[in-house]
Amino acid sequence: MKILVINSGSSSLKYQLFNMETESVLAKGLIQRIGIEDSFLEYENGSGEEIVIEKDIPTHKLGIELLLETLLSEDHGVLEDINEIEAVGHRIVHGGEEFAESAVIDNQTIKKLEDVADLAPLHNPPNIMGIKVCQELMPDKPQVGVFDTAFHQSMPEKAYIYALPYEYYKKHGVRRYGFHGTSHGYVAQRASKMLDQPLEELKIVTCHLGNGASVAAVKNGKSVDTSMGLTPLEGLVMGTRCGDIDPAIIPFIMEKENISAAEMDNILNKESGLLGVSGISSDSRDVGNAAAKGNHQAETALDLFNYRVKKYIGAYTAAMGGIDAIVFTAGIGENSIETREKILEGLEYLGVKVDENANNCRGKEVIISTDDSKVKAMIIPTNEELVIARDTMELVS
């Protein structure tokens, strides 16, 4: 069975075509700058060959048409017939309270997604657009939605209610939802396999540390808390997002700087985090390079990043009444030896003993704690696309 996985953003669209018999990627690509000049499609078909097609791509529909053309192309395609694709799985950022699991998409699902779109105004509308275009271009193929929020729907009320007037929750759905759920769920499951212990008996803190970053407390296979909230802004320090701050700062700065709510929102989401504190870059590697040369703000940005993760690990250990494993994933978590080292430093009291040699590693599934470490620390590369493909296959089979 071949499944196409689509992650449709506002001006970009990522895709992967899976052969589910072997769970291998037959082809993958990225369309960039949709609706903007100089748009292009990058495509890889498993032969190691990378193809770039520069073409005017004014709409998502033309983008998806182009990606289907490349999959079918005589020169570098991997399909002979479009009907080889059995179903399409879509990444959807916000499923609100409606979706605690992946779902086959019908008109009612689209209506529900449109109803929660104002909770993720930057993400859900392009996600919905991707679905509608696929329905139009492949009308007889089932479409499945896989939600970033779904895994965290198991959080108890005490973890998801904000201490605001309760009516805002009732009227507007203002509560904590959490994101990166596909990733947290996947790495927790892999951790249980690597440790050869049932997921239902494990207390795991999963640290998804990328440009967007979040931590989750996964107890007995279920998310019981996570650091992102109503939106992906809450929690950890991220590439450009501030994470947790005193909410009173917002009106204070708006007044002092005479800026609008939209401008403030932009500052919190796009100009803060590693970028805001370092004044250098949102990319942790650039910040690391500057810190190595003694740049104080860059050092502070990284210290803040690591310290915040460490605090969440402590908080979630308390929330779960113990901890068996800490998992690192995503760009920084999988690749930055120093970040993992700094986060785990001082957690010996919890029972974490780092194996320095094992930690000297990037992007591989590996246990980085010593054999006698009570709490296991591990690196597990995430694979959200595979989860989307698996869920899609399960729902359409």
Ligand code: AMP
């Ligand atoms: P993601 O959003 O998961 O793609 O992660 C992006 C982040 O991962 C950026 O801050 C990168 O600096 C970081 N990253 C990627 N590769 C490395 C690496 N080899 N070492 C350190 N950080 C890395």
